[in-house]
Amino acid sequence: MVQENEIITFLLFALVVIFYFINRQKLSGFPGIKYFLISIVFLLISSILTIIEGFFFEEIINTAEHITRLVSTVMLFVWAYSLRAKKGSAK
Amino acid sequence: MIGYIDFLCLIFTVMSGIFMVRIKKVKLPLFLNVTKILFLLLFFHYLSNSLEWLGISDILDPYEDFIELFEPYFLFMIVYLFIAEKSGESLKASEEKYRLLIENQDTLVVKIDPEGRFIYVSPSYCKAFGKKEEELLGQKFLPLVHEEDIGPTLMEMEKLYSPPYSCYIEQRAMTVKGSRWLGWADKAVFDKDGKMIEIIGVAHDVTERKNNDNEIKNLKTQFEYVLGATNTGFDLIDEDYNVLYIDPMWAKVLGDYSGKKCYEYFMDREEPCLTCGIPSVLKTGNTEVTEEYLVKEDRHIVVHTILLKEKVNGKRVVAEFNIDITERKKKVHDLRQALDDLKKSRLAELNLIEDLKFEINEKEEARLEIKKLNDTLEKRVEERTRELELSNRELEAFSYSVSHDLRAPLRHILGFTVLLNDAVQNGTIQDAVHDIEKIRESAESMGGLIDDLLNYSRTGRTEINVGTVKMKEIVLEIKERMMNENQSRDIEWIVRNMPDAECDENLIRTVWLNIIDNAVKYTSKKDKAVIEIGFEETDRTYGYFVKDNGAGFDMKYSDKLFGVFQRLHSKNEFPGTGIGLANVRRIISRHRGTVNAVSEGEGKGACFYFILPVKENIK
Numbered sequence: 001m002v003q004e005n006e007i008i009t010f011l012l013f014a015l016v017v018i019f020y021f022i023n024r025q026k027l028s029g030f031p032g033i034k035y036f037l038i039s040i041v042f043l044l045i046s047s048i049l050t051i052i053e054g055f056f057f058e059e060i061i062n063t064a065e066h067i068t069r070l071v072s073t074v075m076l077f078v079w080a081y082s083l084r085a086k087k088g089s090a091k
Numbered sequence: 092m093i094g095y096i097d098f099l100c101l102i103f104t105v106m107s108g109i110f111m112v113r114i115k116k117v118k119l120p121l122f123l124n125v126t127k128i129l130f131l132l133l134f135f136h137y138l139s140n141s142l143e144w145l146g147i148s149d150i151l152d153p154y155e156d157f158i159e160l161f162e163p164y165f166l167f168m169i170v171y172l173f174i175a176e177k178s179g180e181s182l183k184a185s186e187e188k189y190r191l192l193i194e195n196q197d198t199l200v201v202k203i204d205p206e207g208r209f210i211y212v213s214p215s216y217c218k219a220f221g222k223k224e225e226e227l228l229g230q231k232f233l234p235l236v237h238e239e240d241i242g243p244t245l246m247e248m249e250k251l252y253s254p255p256y257s258c259y260i261e262q263r264a265m266t267v268k269g270s271r272w273l274g275w276a277d278k279a280v281f282d283k284d285g286k287m288i289e290i291i292g293v294a295h296d297v298t299e300r301k302n303n304d305n306e307i308k309n310l311k312t313q314f315e316y317v318l319g320a321t322n323t324g325f326d327l328i329d330e331d332y333n334v335l336y337i338d339p340m341w342a343k344v345l346g347d348y349s350g351k352k353c354y355e356y357f358m359d360r361e362e363p364c365l366t367c368g369i370p371s372v373l374k375t376g377n378t379e380v381t382e383e384y385l386v387k388e389d390r391h392i393v394v395h396t397i398l399l400k401e402k403v404n405g406k407r408v409v410a411e412f413n414i415d416i417t418e419r420k421k422k423v424h425d426l427r428q429a430l431d432d433l434k435k436s437r438l439a440e441l442n443l444i445e446d447l448k449f450e451i452n453e454k455e456e457a458r459l460e461i462k463k464l465n466d467t468l469e470k471r472v473e474e475r476t477r478e479l480e481l482s483n484r485e486l487e488a489f490s491y492s493v494s495h496d497l498r499a500p501l502r503h504i505l506g507f508t509v510l511l512n513d514a515v516q517n518g519t520i521q522d523a524v525h526d527i528e529k530i531r532e533s534a535e536s537m538g539g540l541i542d543d544l545l546n547y548s549r550t551g552r553t554e555i556n557v558g559t560v561k562m563k564e565i566v567l568e569i570k571e572r573m574m575n576e577n578q579s580r581d582i583e584w585i586v587r588n589m590p591d592a593e594c595d596e597n598l599i600r601t602v603w604l605n606i607i608d609n610a611v612k613y614t615s616k617k618d619k620a621v622i623e624i625g626f627e628e629t630d631r632t633y634g635y636f637v638k639d640n641g642a643g644f645d646m647k648y649s650d651k652l653f654g655v656f657q658r659l660h661s662k663n664e665f666p667g668t669g670i671g672l673a674n675v676r677r678i679i680s681r682h683r684g685t686v687n688a689v690s691e692g693e694g695k696g697a698c699f700y701f702i703l704p705v706k707e708n709i710k
Contacts, residue, residue, distance in 0.1 A: 063093060080107040
């Protein structure tokens, strides 16, 4: 079954990624944008996997969904850490 | 498995959130805030998953629907805000700039009533003077003005009462930053009745500009002072030779020629000078140094022409530094003149010195010549003295000899005259004849003596004619003559070769005749006479000699051999008057020669030789 909120979540993450690629030159100077983008992409993959898990290989895809979310949170952590490190060096 | 993963997600999310919370200020705060919301969402999401996995999900059950409902809404908000953040970035930036401009702008705005009381002050004005608005409103503005600027300010503000009803005043005021220059642009506002109701003043801090102006003014003053002190003029000329600027000191010297063309002003020309450095400077951009003569001013100047980087009115401009070298030129000219005079004077001195040297040399030469002549004269005097002494001695000897020898025949004549007188008185004819004969013989003898004396005297007076004389020919001639006169005698003649001599031939013939005749006479008592005639030469003399094996003489009487009437043998032994050798010595002396005689003793022969000085070295 496809839930409405899953579709909206997917679309929103897709919009974020598209927005990034449209504005990647402007955002190139954003601190640690690479890690942040990877995190969002993995969230996008996760949302895709959330949608398709209701059709086949539910367990495997569900596991993959959660793994991608884990990767995404790790990347967020790395991004947050890199921001802290840059701020420290700026001081 | 999934529970572990979600739990790890929760842990990483919480840690990331902690980091983000600790980061309070970054470049894009709105974006970060959005991210924090994301974290919150994820936090709730993973928290619910983890609680579910831990079996205590019931706690969130009341909120599960809320979370599920608002999770996409939150995500939408995130994206919206993210996009809004980026699209509104420039607008916010301009807003920030505007805010900063408002907060930091230094334009001061005030309104004052006609009495000069504040009716409005801008925040910037309050900030500048460190006062609150309440403190200023209703107060007069003049106390805030520097006391020296109050007068000019009031005077300038009088313009507000006449068109265009505005004025500009620069005045000093004591602000929180200290004394600052404020440039006020004032405008009067009138009501419909034409009555002034307020004055709006807008001011800017012009302290920096004033300082710069003062600095420029000081620099200009110093620049002009340096130019004046170094006798250097400065002007600016554009590419069309129009003089744009001339410094005041230079203008005092040459007149103000700004606005004119330099070649017209200085040279009375209608086109640029041929020696002008400006075309070259405009073409190459390099600095040119030229020397020019200003006809009109009668001045020499050295011009350093430099191309300026900035154009004026679209035209290139050169700066000229003009150094007046007229005085220097004049001094150089005077120095050269003085140097030339000095050179001429020096040359004259050198010529004078040379003349003096020449004169001194001439005098020295003359002195040496005089000394030489004196020496010669002394020698000649000595010589003459010696000759005179010799002549005196000869004269004494001659007088004695003459008186002695002439007295003898006279005594004979006198004696026989007495005897003749007796014989005549006694009548003895034979005795008388005998006495007369003796008187006659004595008279003849006396006559012979007198003849010889006359010859001797002539020898001394005869002029000497020097020439080359072939001596051997003369000797051979006399030898022949002697052989003819003495044919009965046995004489061995030895005549050796001899050179010619420079002398008087007649006189030297007399010398040879006397010496050879003596040799023949004094060998008459020898059975076999040997007469040798020869020559011995030295570096300076010719030495001719006649050697015989005749009677000889005692050398202690040799000095009497050449005296007049001096004889070492009696007349009976060897006849003669004793004047021959005297003649020989006189002739040789007149040739500046010497004559001498040597003998080993009586009966051992004699050798007569005479020496003539060499005129030429004849070999």
